[in-house]
Amino acid sequence: MGALKSIKGTRDVLPWESYQWQAVEKLCRELFGSYFYQEIRTPVFEKTELFARGIGEFSDIVSKEMYSFQDKGGEWLTLRPEYTASVIRSYIQHHFEQQSALHKIWYAGPLFRQERPQAGRQRQFHQFGIELIGSEFPEADAEVITLACEFYKKTGLKEWELHINSIGNIHDRQTYIEHLRKILKPHIESLCPLCQQRFDNNTLRLFDCKNSECQAVLDLHAPNILDFLSKEDKEHFEQVCDLLTYQGIPYVINPKLVRGLDYYTRTTFEIKGKTLGAQDALCGGGRYDNLVSELGGKPTPSVGFAAGIERLLIALENETISFGDYACPDLYVASMDLNSYSGFLKTWNELRSMGFIIETDLQRRSLKAMMRDAHKKNARFVAVIGSDELKSGTFILKQLDTGAEIKADPVSIKDILKKGSL
């Protein structure tokens, strides 16, 4: 087809689907708002340098997945591939720390990565998430994780699992990696070709390999990262776990959980959707105590998560959970002619300003066609108006689910709509 189409890896949220997206945003406002998080909205594009510094120049995201371009002034800009860097940039730029030592922020919006699309992955995708900036304590980690879990609970989703881990501070992590290399070196031949590559430049990613032989080697020989944590980090991790246990939040300690972004320290976590395909991370996050200072701010311990909206909607669909309310007309106005249409216009507008949804026919269709249309749109009531009704100042009001009909007028209609039935 030569017709214009949306770009590969992008999708329209169609008029009859958008209610779900509105419900996601509403739940963000209500749930995060109830913990006194406030929404931030940052630009969808930033200087390329921000992401290069924030995410790590050699990460996959920065090295091959960013939508970057030069503007007319020759400056390199990038469509954001990730939220945290932008939020921290704004935090530093506007001197949030001058207002208070702690900030709790949520966001929702589109992100862009030039990858090959597949199930649960698009080039423009959407995330919501939170950043808790300014606390080093396990209460902060636990609150962030709790909020992620609460969100999924409130949607009604059942088939998911929380995995948590601690990867310690950068120093201990480095010792662990060196140790891991030393121990695995004799077994490098039995790893898959890809893992042999990963062995040198991305050792921790070995744990992500889906090859069962590689996993067997790791299970047999690899030391547990948790055994390499410093006393403080270990204690921190245990306290986070305890806080989750106190709240009755089930979790799996997964020492193999290594997240892809370079900036994580200590706590990392992921919520895996059990009904999803290869891309099964509903939500991922963790602590990033060094990012603020790396981007030029004062050292500020922080923790947050990001969750994929498309993946959430897929998971809900897989469990046949309906999420959000599809709006239907409270009243469908079926007028027989132009005079009937204009006769009660003020009444309909008044009802609309009271908050009712009033649909009218604009195609001068037959009564039969209008009744069909009202039924298709799942309207609660239909008002039928012809010349007789116009003369008497009343109209016929029909309740579609029962089929009952009465005469109504501009005054009585208000109470009937409020009551919802005849």
Added chain:
RNA sequence: GUGGACGUAGCUCAGUUGGCAGAGCGCUUGGUUGUGGCCCAAGUGGUCGUGGGUUCAAGUCCCAUCGUUCACCCCA
């Protein structure tokens, strides 16, 4: 970037060893004056992704190309 699968009506899909392009759903209009849902009838609908090739003849066979999709890499 690599590999597999698939492109026929708005949607879901049939289409035989090459021989006039189909169904269901949807949409529109009717089934006695101004009444929906069920039912019935009619109507609407397609450059068979695109471009070449083989053939008397291609939706069907061959090549190329584009698109979609799933998986890898990686991540939400």
